[in-house]
Amino acid sequence: MAYIANTPDDVRVMLSAIGLESLEQLFDLIPPEYRLQRPLNIPPALGEFELTRRVGNLIATNVGADQRPSFLGGGCYDHFIPAVVDHLASRGEFYTAYTPYQPEASQGTLQATFEYQTLITQLTGLDVSNASLYDGGSAVAEAVLMALTITRRFGRIVVAGSVHPEYRQIVDTYLANLEPEIVTVPAAGGRVDPDEISKSVTDDTAAIVIQSPNFFGQIEEVAALAEVAHRKGALLIVSFDPISAGLLRRPGDCGADIVVAEGQSLGNPMSFGGPYLGIMACREEYVRKMPGRIVGETTDRHGKRCWVLTLQTREQHIRREKATSNICTNQGLLALRASIYLAALGPTGLRQAAELSTRKAHYAAERLSAIPGYSLAFHGPYFKEFVIRTPGDPERLLAEVGRLGYHGGIALGRWFPELADCILVAVTEKRTRDEIDGLAEAFRDVTPYST
Amino acid sequence: MDLKALRYAPTHEWAYLEGGIATVGISKFAVDQLSDLIMIDLPAVGTKLTAGKDFGQVESVKSVSDLYAPVSGEVVEVNQAVAQNVQLLSEDAYDKGWLIKVKIEGTSLPSELMDDTAYQKKVAEESH
Amino acid sequence: MYKLDPPPLLFESSRRGRFTACFPSSDVPGRALDDLIPAAYRAETPPPLPELSELDVVRHYTNLSASNMSIDTNFYPLGSCTMKYNPKRNERLASSPGLGAQHPYQAENTLQGLLAVLFELQQFLAEIAGLHAVSLQPAAGAQGELASLLVAAAYFRDRGEKRTKVLIPDSAHGTNPASAHLAGFEAVTIRSNAAGLVDLEDFRSKLDDQTAVFMITNPNTVGLFDPQIGTLARLLHERGALLYLDGANMNAILGAVRPGDMGADLMHYNPHKTFSGPHGGGGPGAGPIAVRDFLAPYLPAPLVARNEDGSFFLDHARPKSIGRVRSFFGNTGVLFRAYCYIRSQGPDGLKQVSEHAVLNANYLLALVRHVYPVPLGTRCMHEFVASARGMAREKGIRAMDIAKRLLDHNIHAPTVYFPLIVPEALMIEPTETESRDTLEAFAATLLKIAQEDPAQLHEAPHSTPISRPDEVKAARTPVLRWKDAGRSAEGVAS
The missing domain is CATH 3.40.640.10 (Type I PLP-dependent aspartate aminotransferase-like (Major domain))
Structure with a gap:
C-alpha cells in the first residue's frame, strides 16, 4: 500500500469505532448498481525502484534542449535557470x-x-x-x-x-x-x-x-x-x-x-x-x-x-x-x-540576459541569412527571435537539421500559409557562437537535399 | 427629509418622493448588518432602472450584496460622496448617505413598498 | 513553522551594486546596440529590480519558507483540498531533463517517451472515469469546468439546439456558476434538501428544454454521496441535457464507483488533489477532462494519439474542437506526477486510497461528533462538515476561533464557512495518508479547544508569526506592492 499509514490493527480499531465490520461497508451508501464490480483496468503497482527505473528510462528517451542546442521559441524559451x-x-x-x-x-x-x-x-x-x-x-x-x-x-x-x-x-x-x-x-x-x-x-x-x-x-x-x-x-x-x-x-x-x-x-x-x-x-x-x-x-x-x-x-x-x-x-x-529568478539576477543580470539574447539572435540571423537561398522574412527591429525564409520545405529542413543534432526552429506553415517556407528561430543567452555557427552549417549542408 | 415619509423595499432599500424625483438609499439596519463596508458600485446617470431589479452592489470584506431598485425610472443623479467613500453610509444612511436620484415612471411610488411602521416591524422581526 | 519575524522585503534589503554573476560574456562579434535595436525602443536602464547577493536571496526565501505551514511539516485537514502526501519519488522524476528540457514544439520523434506517458495517462483517466475520451489541456479544475461547458455548448450548437441554462446546486464551489457564466450560460441555483442532497423537487421544477447541463459534485461538498444521481441523470437525459461531474472529490470513490457508470457525460479531474500533485502554495494544478464518446469531437486540441506503427503523435486535426483554453499542451509537469502516482498505486492501490480516505474521515467523525455536531449525514465519504453553531450560541466560540486556535497546536485549520449551506462550517478532510495516531491527536486537540476560555480563543493564534490580520484595512486601503516601487521609478544605473 503506497503512502497509507494505517496498519491492519488500526483498521480494525477504526472500523469498530465507526460501527462497521469491513472497509467495503464504508461505501454501502452508494447504490450497488453503480459500484464497479471489477478492478480498474490499469497496470499493476510499481515500487519506488521500479517506477524510477521504468518511467525514468522512458522519459530519458526524449531528446530535449539538454541534448541538442535548441533554437526553439514561439512563447517557450530555453533560458538559463540559476x-x-x-x-x-x-x-x-x-x-x-x-x-x-x-x-x-x-x-x-x-x-x-x-x-x-x-x-x-x-x-x-x-x-x-x-x-x-x-x-x-x-x-x-x-x-x-x-x-x-x-x-x-x-x-x-x-x-x-x-x-x-x-x-x-x-x-x-x-x-x-x-x-x-x-x-x-x-x-x-x-x-x-x-x-x-x-x-x-x-x-x-x-x-x-x-x-x-x-x-x-x-x-x-x-x-x-x-x-x-x-x-x-x-x-x-x-x-x-x-x-x-x-x-x-x-x-x-x-x-x-x-x-x-x-x-x-x-x-x-x-x-x-x-x-x-x-x-x-x-x-x-x-x-x-x-x-x-x-x-x-x-x-x-x-x-x-x-x-x-x-x-x-x-x-x-x-x-x-x-x-x-x-x-x-x-x-x-x-x-x-x-x-x-528576478531576485537572483537583479537589474544587472536581467540586462545581461536580454542583451546577450539579442546579440546572439542578431548574430544568428546574420549567419543564417548569409546561406544561399536564405533571407530574413521581416525587416523591423527584433529582440531574440526572427523569421528566416528558406529555399526548401521547412519541415524537411528541420528534420534533417535535427539529425545533425539541432533543434533548429519552428516551421510556420501550420499557422501562416503565407509563411509556409519560413522558420522561426529563437536564440537565448545559453546558445554559444559555436552552436550558432554549427546551426548555420547544418542548414547549409542539408539544403540541397531538402528542397 | 422626513424619515417617517420614507417607503421601503423588503430588500432594505428606501425611496423618498419629491416632485417626481425619488431619492433612493439603503436603510441603517441594512448598513449595520453588512458591517465593514468596503465599496459600492452605483449606476451611471442616464441608466434605466426597473423596480425589483438590481442596480448596483455594495461590498464588505467577504460579501457582496446586490442593491435592488425600489422604483422604475431613470437615474438623474448619483451621490459621488458615497461612491467615493462608502463608509459615509455608516455615519448617515439617509441625509448624507442617499445613493441615487431617479426620475420615476408615473406619479407615485409603487404601492408594494412598505411604510415606516411596516418596515420597522419587519426589522424588529429580523433582528430576532 | 517558527514564530519568527519575517525577513524584510527583498526591496528593503537591496543595496546598489550588489550582484551575483551568472551569465557569460558575449562570444559573438561585438556590435553597437544601436545597430541592433534603435534607441527609441530601448530603455535607458533596466527595471528597478532589487539588488542582492546570492546568500541574501537564499536566506530570504529559506526564512520565508519557515513561516509557512505545509504538508511536509503539519497535518493539513483543509476540507475540499485533499492535502495528501506529495511523494518525493514523483518530484525527483519530474525534475529530470527528460521532462524539464522538453520544448512543446519539439519534433514528435524526440518526444516519444513523454508522449507515451501522456497517452497512457489519457487512457488511465478515461478508465477511472468510466468515460471514453480525455483532454489533458486545461490548466486547473476551474478551467476544466470551463472547457467542459464549452464542449457542451459546441455539442448543442452542432445539433442546432440553443440551450441557455446550467443548473448548479447551492452547495457547489463558486467556480461552477462562474464557469457557467463565462461559457455564456445562465447559472440557475438548485436548492439542497434537509439531508444536504439535491432537492429533487426543485431540480424537476427548474429542469426544462433550455437546460444544457447540470453540474454536480458527487460526493458533494458536504462529504455525502448523493444516491439520487441515477435519477438525476435519467431526468436530464430524457430532456436531452447533459450531466457534468465536478471531480473535486474523486479521492473518495477511486475504483469504487465511476462517474460514467453513474450517468455522467463529462467531468474534470483535479490531479493536484486526487493524484498527489503538490499544491505549490496555490498552484499549479491541472484540470484534465473526460467525456462520453459523442462529445469527444469537441474536446480541446491536441490530444495524444497513436500511429499504426505504435509511435505517438499530437492530433491537431480535430475540426469540431472548441479550440484551446491555454497555450501548448497542458500542465505537463502536474500531469506527469499524476501518471507516476497512478503507476505507483495500481488498481488495488487506488481503491485502497479511497477506502482509507473514507475510513479516516469516518473515524475522525466518530471521535469528535459528540462535541462538534455534523448536521448533515450520519456517515460521510472522504470529508465531513461539522458546525460550530451551537458553540457559537452558547459560548461565543466561532468556527474561525477554532480554526485559529488549531494553528497554535501546529495543525493547519480546516476549511471554514464553506459550504454555505452549513452555518459556522468546519470542513474537515484528513486524507488517506494520515495515520490513526495523527487523527487521534487532532481529535483530542479539537475536543480540548471546545473547553477553552472563549476570550482566549478570540485572540488565537498566539504562537504564529502574526495573529488576526486586519482584513478590513487591507481591502479599504489596498497596498498591493512595495510602496517605493512603481511605474514612476526610472530604474537604476546599469
Whole structure:
C-alpha cells in the first residue's frame, strides 16, 4: 500500500469505532448498481525502484534542449535557470503548502507573492499585478474579458495578427459564446501598422490586443498603438516577453493599460508546455476588475506588518457567477520561481540576459541569412527571435537539421500559409557562437537535399 | 427629509418622493448588518432602472450584496460622496448617505413598498 | 513553522551594486546596440529590480519558507483540498531533463517517451472515469469546468439546439456558476434538501428544454454521496441535457464507483488533489477532462494519439474542437506526477486510497461528533462538515476561533464557512495518508479547544508569526506592492 499509514490493527480499531465490520461497508451508501464490480483496468503497482527505473528510462528517451542546442521559441524559451531557483523552490514548506487561506500559517507564501506582485509592476511599468494566472495565453483571454467589463463595450475586440496564434485561438475559444466579434488585423511585414489597426477600431471596440516583441520576434510600435486605442476610448492590451524588459522600454511606459506575459522564461523549465506562469498587471483604477488572487499589506492585532489575500469580493468563491473570472488558483510555485529568478539576477543580470539574447539572435540571423537561398522574412527591429525564409520545405529542413543534432526552429506553415517556407528561430543567452555557427552549417549542408 | 415619509423595499432599500424625483438609499439596519463596508458600485446617470431589479452592489470584506431598485425610472443623479467613500453610509444612511436620484415612471411610488411602521416591524422581526 | 519575524522585503534589503554573476560574456562579434535595436525602443536602464547577493536571496526565501505551514511539516485537514502526501519519488522524476528540457514544439520523434506517458495517462483517466475520451489541456479544475461547458455548448450548437441554462446546486464551489457564466450560460441555483442532497423537487421544477447541463459534485461538498444521481441523470437525459461531474472529490470513490457508470457525460479531474500533485502554495494544478464518446469531437486540441506503427503523435486535426483554453499542451509537469502516482498505486492501490480516505474521515467523525455536531449525514465519504453553531450560541466560540486556535497546536485549520449551506462550517478532510495516531491527536486537540476560555480563543493564534490580520484595512486601503516601487521609478544605473 503506497503512502497509507494505517496498519491492519488500526483498521480494525477504526472500523469498530465507526460501527462497521469491513472497509467495503464504508461505501454501502452508494447504490450497488453503480459500484464497479471489477478492478480498474490499469497496470499493476510499481515500487519506488521500479517506477524510477521504468518511467525514468522512458522519459530519458526524449531528446530535449539538454541534448541538442535548441533554437526553439514561439512563447517557450530555453533560458538559463540559476541553481538557487531550483534549490529554494523545492523546499517542502513552499511546494507542499496550499493557498494562503490562513494568513497566520502562510506568511511565507503571502510575502513572497506580495514581492512577486511588486517585481511584476517593476517589469511591466504598471501600477498593480495579481498573484498570477495560468499561462501567457489564457492571460490574454482574461485581459480581454477584463477590458469588456472596464469599458462596458461589447462590440468588438481588435487583435493583431502578430499575436501568438495559440493565444489568438484561446481568445476565440473563451469568447465563443459571448457577444463581441473578434477582428484580426494581419501583420504583413511582420508587424502591425497602427494606421491599419486604427481602421478596425470602432466606437464599441473594447480593446486592441498586441504582442511585443511579437510572435515573429519583431518589436511593435507600442506607443503609437496605445494612442490609437485611447483616441477611440479602447484599452491597449500588450503581451510582452518579460526578459525583454532588461533591454526594451516597458509596455507600461509606452501607454499599455493591461499587460500580460508568459512568465516561463523567468526561471521555469520548459516542461513540454507547462505548468507555466500567466503574468498580468494593470493600471491602478482597474484593479477591482482584475481577475485572480491579489495579496495586500495590512497589520495584525499587535500592529505588526503582514500580508493577506485581499479584494476577494472580485472572486468566484464570493461573487459566484458575477465574479471577474472563474479562476480559483494562481500559479504559486511558478510565481515563486520567477521571483527568486528576478531576485537572483537583479537589474544587472536581467540586462545581461536580454542583451546577450539579442546579440546572439542578431548574430544568428546574420549567419543564417548569409546561406544561399536564405533571407530574413521581416525587416523591423527584433529582440531574440526572427523569421528566416528558406529555399526548401521547412519541415524537411528541420528534420534533417535535427539529425545533425539541432533543434533548429519552428516551421510556420501550420499557422501562416503565407509563411509556409519560413522558420522561426529563437536564440537565448545559453546558445554559444559555436552552436550558432554549427546551426548555420547544418542548414547549409542539408539544403540541397531538402528542397 | 422626513424619515417617517420614507417607503421601503423588503430588500432594505428606501425611496423618498419629491416632485417626481425619488431619492433612493439603503436603510441603517441594512448598513449595520453588512458591517465593514468596503465599496459600492452605483449606476451611471442616464441608466434605466426597473423596480425589483438590481442596480448596483455594495461590498464588505467577504460579501457582496446586490442593491435592488425600489422604483422604475431613470437615474438623474448619483451621490459621488458615497461612491467615493462608502463608509459615509455608516455615519448617515439617509441625509448624507442617499445613493441615487431617479426620475420615476408615473406619479407615485409603487404601492408594494412598505411604510415606516411596516418596515420597522419587519426589522424588529429580523433582528430576532 | 517558527514564530519568527519575517525577513524584510527583498526591496528593503537591496543595496546598489550588489550582484551575483551568472551569465557569460558575449562570444559573438561585438556590435553597437544601436545597430541592433534603435534607441527609441530601448530603455535607458533596466527595471528597478532589487539588488542582492546570492546568500541574501537564499536566506530570504529559506526564512520565508519557515513561516509557512505545509504538508511536509503539519497535518493539513483543509476540507475540499485533499492535502495528501506529495511523494518525493514523483518530484525527483519530474525534475529530470527528460521532462524539464522538453520544448512543446519539439519534433514528435524526440518526444516519444513523454508522449507515451501522456497517452497512457489519457487512457488511465478515461478508465477511472468510466468515460471514453480525455483532454489533458486545461490548466486547473476551474478551467476544466470551463472547457467542459464549452464542449457542451459546441455539442448543442452542432445539433442546432440553443440551450441557455446550467443548473448548479447551492452547495457547489463558486467556480461552477462562474464557469457557467463565462461559457455564456445562465447559472440557475438548485436548492439542497434537509439531508444536504439535491432537492429533487426543485431540480424537476427548474429542469426544462433550455437546460444544457447540470453540474454536480458527487460526493458533494458536504462529504455525502448523493444516491439520487441515477435519477438525476435519467431526468436530464430524457430532456436531452447533459450531466457534468465536478471531480473535486474523486479521492473518495477511486475504483469504487465511476462517474460514467453513474450517468455522467463529462467531468474534470483535479490531479493536484486526487493524484498527489503538490499544491505549490496555490498552484499549479491541472484540470484534465473526460467525456462520453459523442462529445469527444469537441474536446480541446491536441490530444495524444497513436500511429499504426505504435509511435505517438499530437492530433491537431480535430475540426469540431472548441479550440484551446491555454497555450501548448497542458500542465505537463502536474500531469506527469499524476501518471507516476497512478503507476505507483495500481488498481488495488487506488481503491485502497479511497477506502482509507473514507475510513479516516469516518473515524475522525466518530471521535469528535459528540462535541462538534455534523448536521448533515450520519456517515460521510472522504470529508465531513461539522458546525460550530451551537458553540457559537452558547459560548461565543466561532468556527474561525477554532480554526485559529488549531494553528497554535501546529495543525493547519480546516476549511471554514464553506459550504454555505452549513452555518459556522468546519470542513474537515484528513486524507488517506494520515495515520490513526495523527487523527487521534487532532481529535483530542479539537475536543480540548471546545473547553477553552472563549476570550482566549478570540485572540488565537498566539504562537504564529502574526495573529488576526486586519482584513478590513487591507481591502479599504489596498497596498498591493512595495510602496517605493512603481511605474514612476526610472530604474537604476546599469
